[in-house]
Amino acid sequence: MLQMPSDIRNLESLFSLRVERHVTPTSSGSTVISYTKDLGEGPVLWLVHGYPQSAYIWRHIIPQLQDKISLFVPELPGYGLSTLKGTAGVAAVGAALLEASHALFPNRDIILAGHDRGARICHRLSVSNAHPPKDDTANLHSYKLLGTVLLDIVPTLVQWQSFARPLASVSYFHWPFLASPVAADMIEAFGAAKWTHLGLDRICGDNAEGRKAMQSDDAWEVYESLLSKREAIEGSCADYASGCFVEPPLQEADQSEGRKIQSPALVMWSLSRLGKMHGDVGSIWKDWVQDTSLLTAQGVGDDVGHYLPEEASTVIGSAIKDFVEKVTK
Template identity: 35%
Template structure:
């Protein structure tokens, strides 16, 4: 299989040993450090459209989450610990320290958003400002599941089934499943928002059974250990300390809840936010509006 196309000209490609694994990342730009975390079923490539807007203002660090893209694949386990957002957040903090950034700006989309708000809860001194893209906290999603919401995020229950059921079923038709999933979460229910080059990257790594299994393990962690960590924080009254910006697509997944910002205000006293005209994939469907919102948030006093 040939290597996928280059989408980050001028950025350095690095693979860094962190916490017993290896994280692949792209690093480039200038200014304060900004860590960008992708979601499912994508990789760091989700940021390729928005990077040109941000790279003149920030030093961008764009890793692949463990198991995704070109990062190493942690072993699956009965506790799903390696795929907990707490474990992933710890790895990302160590990654940034190895790159010389003790404190940094942070944005996460989808699963990367879950790693991001967990990082802000567990490592508040490392996170200067936090942006979460088209998500609500994990425990809120599970606690709000009803018939209509369950149909919209059916994959949460499907992917969280015990191994190897979901990965076996997906791998039998991996690329059609990938393409159907991506299209279903866009505003126009198509792949038009994704560049051909980005789709080449997506298909490249999602064809590997071990990586499909890793993404399922990510959701198994979400249904178990991640939920428990969220509930423990809520029960203890712990909140997100850094300023938080919530962005969501008006036809995205988070918009299934009537007022996503009100949910985030229960988790963070300094929360602001807005909807954008798009589906779930803000950096690719609403690149200009998303870039402006992030830039305004990070550069405001």
């Protein structure tokens, strides 16, 4: 059995993988901890985790990819390891990740891949790469983006619009709850480890092997410990508050002004979870890419749930590998 460090600062020791750990300060004041594998040249593939997890979610994916492409696997600022300073949310955190990536892999092409909130960061960065923000004075978004992989999300605006349906409101109740000003104190009073455990268990799928793979290597204990830190509770709640108050109007403006993904995109989702709630997720994303020929969409069956990189690691790893080969030809 793997032994979990008491402070979980050296997660790469749990990976048992050939990755290097970096601590990169950024101009925002946030510090980005990341794990990398540098092949010395060629593009860099990001692997960005979401809530309520850490980079540890990629432990089954990294071995499938690390000899094929350079990897940048960050810990999200505000989620227990990387520190968050200032504004939370996909744009600000995405900019911090870009700074760290550019520092570690200067002048390299990028392929973005993310799950859950990490996928929302990748979506934001993909749009901003095609349509750089006016305040991008450091030219952070001026890099060659080869493609984007989005795992188990619909656009943030679409998700909020689905709350008009009672079933969606109940299934995704944590969205408005985490965005509320009382959430951090309530989670701490309830028990942050217990809250995290219940969330993992509730959204995980019914596939026995997938659930076993997700729980392997003390993963749930890792996530529960990280999200029990007060700064992680506050940081993740601030992230969801941005997802409520900042990101939907920004996406409304993007859609009305034609700012869409302009590079190849791979979208994958759980048929038994996200697909059950939204139907054909691939069709939803057609309205968010400049040209539908750029979009590859694939639902994942076998009763796997939301945590695709762990529950369906072979399927996800193979699909990402094929996508990387496609966009780097």
